[in-house]
Amino acid sequence: MEQNWFFPPHDGIRLGDLAERLGAELLDGSAASRLIRNVSPVYRAKDGDICYMLSRKSRADLDTCRATAILCDKAIAAIVPPHIAVLQTSRAHMAFALAGEILQPSAMRPALTTSELSGISPLAYVDPTARLEAGVVIEPTAVIGANVEIGEGTRIGPGVVLGQGVKIGRDCTISAGAKVQCALLGNRVILHPGACIGQDGFGYGPSPKGGMIKIVQVGRVIIQDDVEIGANTTIxxxxxxxxxxGEGTKIDNQVQIGHNVRIGRHCGIVSKVGIAGSTTVGDGVMIGGAxxxxxxxxxxxxxxxxxMSGVVADIPAGERYGGIxxxxxxxxLRDVAEITMRGTNKNSKRGDKE
Incomplete structure (x- = not known):
């Protein structure tokens, strides 16, 4: 890949210091003074890069790897070429994520669109009743409604609309084109471009004359600390x-969360998931795409x-579910195996007849 000017390399951190910060063991102490400047996948890693490897299935990638260091567990360390320093850890994936945060801090939340901007752009509208703490950045064409409160260090991107009475905590990032109404956001919340928070839920009752009557939606959206919400997701x-x-939950792009849904702490919800109204999701739940x-x-x-599962009833804690x-x-998995076997047998019989 060509040099990426969007995320230039770090000035460099000593490998020994990085190992200490990651809680990993540097197997070759003589490599402690080598400098790490960037993260990279194994197959194209070069001098100054750190990469990680989780499985021996990827060992062919080591043939072209020129990384300064690799994060891996003890089983994989044995197959790493001698020119690559090993940072041994049982949690290589987590350690690599931490390394990325250290080496590329600007990539951890959406960047400002306008350069050299501080404070409030003269091209933004901020209602006179809004209350902003120190260090808030508001980019051009944002609209901040009446009685909005925004905490210190929060960035409001271009084209963002914050409705009346919305409260945003500290060190949040509300990216370009996001819309927030009837909502309270905690600290360090990230909304990616186009996210829509706090609009009407989908609720209608039957009309005696036919058709449907809209049911009023007068609740709120509460987003706790350290939540990240993907592009074009709607809540x-x-x-x-x-x-x-709930706190620490991460939601991917294009997810729909209906009214009265309650999602617990530290959940992961992947793209295209739809959660219908009044569903309760516990802590630490992982939901696959679509x-x-x-x-x-x-x-x-x-x-x-x-x-791509269809969940129609309660699921007890700790279970793994799939299918429709x-x-x-x-x-x-047993049902899938049986269907596959039937298909194989049908094809075999058809072949015999031909």
Whole structure:
């Protein structure tokens, strides 16, 4: 890959110092003074780069690897070429994520669109009743509504609209084109471009004359500290209760979360997931891409839901579910195996006849 001017290399950190910060063991102490400047995938890593490897299945990538150092566990360390220093750790993936944060801090949240901007752009509109702490940056064409409160160090991108009474915590990033209304955001929240928070939930009742009557939506959205929400994701406000996103939860692009949904702490929700209204999701739940969750159900703590699953009923804590309708993973895999076997047998019989 050509030199990436969007994220230039770090000035350099000593490998020994980096190992200490990552909690990894540097197997060759003589390499401690080597400088690490960037992160890279194994197959094209060059001098000054650090990479990581989780499986021997990727060992062919080592043939072209010229990295200064690699993060891996003890089993993989044995196959690493001698010119690459080994940082041994049982949590190579986590350590690599921390290395990226150290080497590329500017990539950890969306950057300002305009250079050299500090304070409030003269091209933004800020209502006179809004209250802003020190160090808030508001970029051109943003609209800050009446009685909005924004905490210190928060960045508001171009084209952002914050509705009346919205409260944003400290060190948040609200990226270009995001819309927030009827919502309270904690500290260090990141909204990526186009995210829409706090609009009406989808609620209608039958009309005696035919058609549907809109049910009023007068709840809020509560987003706790350290939540990250992807581009074009939508989170509806509650009907009468609140929609809540728990501390540390990470939500991918193009996710739809309905009214009154309550999501626990440190969950991971991948792109295209849809969660219908009044569903409760516990702590530490992982939901694969394009899964759909029915309304008014409860997903227990620590549940894992496979991609493209259809969840129609409660799932107990700690379970792994998949399929349509979603069922315990062992049952889902058995069903898939049986269907595959039937198809193989049909094709075999057809071949015999021909």
């Amino acid at each position: 509806d406000r509650g009907t009468m209760d609140d929609t809540v996103i 899964a759909g969750l029915n309304g008014h159900i409860t997903i227990g703590d620590g549940v894992q839901i496979a991609a 309708p979603a069922r315990p993973m062992r049952d889902f």
